[in-house]
Amino acid sequence: MRRLISANTSEILLYSAEELKQSIKASEGRVILSENVAIHPAWINDLTNTELAASFGADLILLNGVDVIEPNLANVENQKDFVNELKKLVGRPIGVNLEPVDENAAMMDEVIEISKGRTVNEESLKALNELGMDFLCLTGNPGTGVTNKAIGEAIRLAKKHFNGLIIAGKMHSSGVDEPVCDEDTIKEFTEAGADIILVPSIGTIQGFDEEQLKLACDVAHKNDALVMTAIGTSQEGARPETIREMAIRNKLCGADVQHIGDAGFSGLAPVENIFEMSVAIRGLRHTVSRVARSVNR
Template identity: 40%
Template sequence: MKRIFELTMKDIERMDKNTLIETIKTSEGRTVMAETIVTVPPLVYGVSNMELAAAFGSDMITLNFFDFQKPFIFGIDDVEINFSAEPSELQKIVEIASKNAEDFDYIKRVKKIVGRFIGVNIEPVPEGVEYVEGRKLNKENLLKAKEYGFDYIVITGNPNTGVSVGTIIKGIELAKEILGENMMIIAGKMHGAGSGNIYEDKILKDFVKAGADCVLIPAPGTVPGIDLKLAKRQIDAIHQVGALAMTTIGTSQEGSQKSTIEFIGVQSKMAGADIQHIGDAGYAGVALPENIMALSIAIRGVRHTYRRMAYSLNK
């Protein structure tokens, strides 16, 4: 079986959930996930943040702020919009988003452009919290995630959403019911999200019992109190119940100096992470591209990093 940094676009298109999970296991802690915000103009004109993250070594791309009711990705869907023209030109955004909402090949086409596994954040916000409907974890949005062809979902919470352990567990259970074995479910908290961090191993195991295939935790050095020892204990607990473990940089440190990213990457690898995630809070909805590459080099060296960066989509 190929490792994740050896996959071509043809390999990615043929993969189902279980094969993806086995590929990540085969890669021995050398899988890189980058998160991007889809609602802001890209860092580099003429290329989406998704493509930029892929070009700098990411294997998996997670979309943040994706709206299932009005799907629109800057850098992909705005190429024919002239933002310098009259205000009526902006109406095209609404028209394109409405068209995308009814196009169930939408993400499949995006995947062909980016050439990576593509997932989406979907948030189990508590009842009564005012939040964008298209970003909430509910039956309608989960069905659309399945129909669009995402490779995985990430059940977590952006800052100040009030997402809690209880809402995550309920969200996992609903996702498992609707998605079944069609899509990998990743769940957990990268930070407090307005309702506190997770330090108990039992909670992480409860996520797996509810149906999570992979559990995410903050990477060592990102959240107060999360050091190598605690991260390793938590990852061991996740592995004990048969799930993958992902460490995350979700505290804006994706905009730190490269030495910080390298330190976090090596600490996470020592802790046993299967996937290492780097967040979207660089300059404009994506980590500093150099930091994505620095994370990749830190955990798998230049040979495999350059291979991932250079592989032709059509090979």
């Protein structure tokens, strides 16, 4: 096993969940995850958003808005085997969002209903194994009513039915009136079995500062979990210098993975901002190594 930022496709796609986690840890805070809305046609209309993200420096690809029971991804020929098709195209680990919706959530805004194949349930989790999904992200899109309590329950269910890596946490409120991240929640998620704790990036959530992020990283690391900071507030479309500052500050606080969201053209961060984040946290050499490395290696 090699660190993810230096590994070849032939190595990466054979990693178990534990090996993938270790390869991320060994990369020492230099891993980038790009989230994209896979059901939207890409900015370049005969490609996928996955290809665009990978070509500008993403190490991990997170699919958003995908119904894993009845998939309908843009520019994918084999919908029943879309994960393996995307892996052949980009040679990167592929993951998907599933949302632990809480029917009793105290909402701050109107509720947006989503299909069964986008929520956490036994059928959708088993579908992930059949598809060959490498990792799962348990989180909430705006207005879906995902709570931390429901995420904790979803982690336990996922541990029973899914073989891959589990990321869990909230980037923003998801429309629910509750703290996005605190120490007790992180402990609960790690005890439930989460491999990576998702927390907001510096500069995204009101009042979530460097002291809180450092604490979150310390608590997660002490409990054998990694940390992913997330830009889920449309700031992925901000100026490159904003992305650069966020990325460096997140790394200083101890983040293992840095997520960049999907609120750009056609459901993908502006590609120059993916590249900007990459250069900021790992320099030009490792960035070029990642974008130039052939999937045939």
